[in-house]
Amino acid sequence: MFSLRWKLALALLLVVVVSVGLTAYLTNRGTSTEFERYVVQGRDLYEEQVAEGLSFYYKSEGGWSGIDDMLEGLPLFGDDRLILADAAGIVVFDSASTWQGQNTADLQLADPTSIAISDQEVGEVYFIVSSTGHPHGFSAPPPGRFEPVRSALEDQFLTRSNRSLLIAGLTGAAVAIVLGLLLTRQLTVPIQRLKAGAARIASGDLAHRVKVRSSDELGDLATSFNSMAEDLESSEQARRRFFADIAHELRTPLSVIEGTVDAMLDGVYDASAGNLNSIKEETALLTRLVADLRDLALAESGQLKLQMEQGNVGDLLRRRLSQAEVIAHQKQVSLHSSIEPDLPMCKIDAGRIEQALSNLLDNALNHTPPGGTVTVSAGATAEYTVQITVADTGEGIPEEHLPYIFDRLYRVDESRSRERGGAGLGLAIARQMIELHGGRIWVESELGKGSTFTFTLPTCQPTATS
Numbered sequence: 001m002f003s004l005r006w007k008l009a010l011a012l013l014l015v016v017v018v019s020v021g022l023t024a025y026l027t028n029r030g031t032s033t034e035f036e037r038y039v040v041q042g043r044d045l046y047e048e049q050v051a052e053g054l055s056f057y058y059k060s061e062g063g064w065s066g067i068d069d070m071l072e073g074l075p076l077f078g079d080d081r082l083i084l085a086d087a088a089g090i091v092v093f094d095s096a097s098t099w100q101g102q103n104t105a106d107l108q109l110a111d112p113t114s115i116a117i118s119d120q121e122v123g124e125v126y127f128i129v130s131s132t133g134h135p136h137g138f139s140a141p142p143p144g145r146f147e148p149v150r151s152a153l154e155d156q157f158l159t160r161s162n163r164s165l166l167i168a169g170l171t172g173a174a175v176a177i178v179l180g181l182l183l184t185r186q187l188t189v190p191i192q193r194l195k196a197g198a199a200r201i202a203s204g205d206l207a208h209r210v211k212v213r214s215s216d217e218l219g220d221l222a223t224s225f226n227s228m229a230e231d232l233e234s235s236e237q238a239r240r241r242f243f244a245d246i247a248h249e250l251r252t253p254l255s256v257i258e259g260t261v262d263a264m265l266d267g268v269y270d271a272s273a274g275n276l277n278s279i280k281e282e283t284a285l286l287t288r289l290v291a292d293l294r295d296l297a298l299a300e301s302g303q304l305k306l307q308m309e310q311g312n313v314g315d316l317l318r319r320r321l322s323q324a325e326v327i328a329h330q331k332q333v334s335l336h337s338s339i340e341p342d343l344p345m346c347k348i349d350a351g352r353i354e355q356a357l358s359n360l361l362d363n364a365l366n367h368t369p370p371g372g373t374v375t376v377s378a379g380a381t382a383e384y385t386v387q388i389t390v391a392d393t394g395e396g397i398p399e400e401h402l403p404y405i406f407d408r409l410y411r412v413d414e415s416r417s418r419e420r421g422g423a424g425l426g427l428a429i430a431r432q433m434i435e436l437h438g439g440r441i442w443v444e445s446e447l448g449k450g451s452t453f454t455f456t457l458p459t460c461q462p463t464a465t466s
């Protein structure tokens with residue numbers, strides 16, 4: 001198989017060969033046609049000059065007497081013959097000296113050139129073309145001179161023209177292949193680098209980058225390739241962190257369960273309700289973690305099916321706030337709400353929206369110290385979009401962490417306990433659930449003053465009383 005470089009060079013060579021060949025063919029045809037036309041015109045001019053000379057001779061001599069002396073020195077074209085007949089059609093001169101005295105009618109001569117004086121025909125001249133392969137058997141002589149020019153010269157001229165065209169074509173093709181190889185190298189070398197880079201990436205070297213040496217389309221392609229490699233490297237690092245975090249999250253409750261069961265088997269702990277309840281709590285934690293991971297995986301792959309129905313977002317918020325009152329009371333956190341009456345009806349999966357809202361509320365309650373406040377507000381925008389806000393008066397989020405706060409398994413403080421910081425999936429799940437509904441979610445935070453999470457729900461319609 002030829003490389004791309006040779007394919008491009010051969011394609012360029014093919015274009016040159018076809019172009020030069022077609023040009024040579026058309027030039028040859030045109031040259032031959034024009035040369036023959038030139039010869040014909042020269043013959044016609046020659047015949048006219050001979051006829052004029054004969055007419056002048058007849059007028060000055062009063063007849064054809066002595067014409068042989070004049071015509072014998074007249075240059076002819078190769079083996080061509082000149083026949084002169086008088087007004088009666090009797091041959092008075094034959095350059096071949098064979099038909100003199102014979103009648104042109106008996107000789108069946110045709111296409112004569114008439115010789116006339118004062119509109120009176122005094123003779124006819126015939127030019128019999130030799131059989132040399134040329135239509136007339138001769139070429140036109142240079143203007144003003146009666147010099148013999150052989151038809152072989154025409155063939156030589158055309159042969160030399162064709163040879164020149166052939167040499168020019170071969171030279172052009174050779175130059176084209178050299179230039180083609182040089183020019184195609186400018187295209188193929190970057191492609192070869194990209195090919196080698198792709199092989200390095202495929203073999204697992206995600207840190208490899210291709211050098212960008214131009215600002216054209218190939219340079220843009222190399223830049224895109226490097227950007228893809230960076231994304232792959234980031235994704236691979238995130239994947240490794242993800243599995244490490246999952247292993248850590250699973251290891252902790254499993255270790256608690258294993259340690260408690262071993263202690264019971266060794267007789268250190270009794271199989272009391274308290275110890276069994278501890279195992280149950282860790283099992284419930286594992287169950288929730290697995291469920292969260294499943295929901296997140298389905299949402300990210302687009303396989304999570306939503307049960308979309310028209311629902312009252314205000315009723316959903318009030319119901320969830322009522323459930324959160326107990327937890328807020330236990331944490332000594334004030335829970336407030338500001339929900340506009342008659343919010344638009346939205347097409348939602350109520351269970352998934354409640355799951356997202358619960359994650360935001362749990363996050364706010366977990367990060368608000370005793371005596372703090374969590375406020376949930378909701379209102380409709382002019383575009384029939386409901387906007388819901390969950391604000392707390394906790395410690396806030398450092399600015400450098402805000403772009404990653406919705407990433408899965410991301411914690412602002414890695415040293416936080418699981419009881420307070422969770423597994424780092426709640427905000428990621430909330431974002432996925434909101435985006436699946438066509439909404440968006442964002443966060444605003446200031447250290448020492450708290451954080452405000454806001455999300456929107458589109459596809460809402462005004463209520464009948466609004």
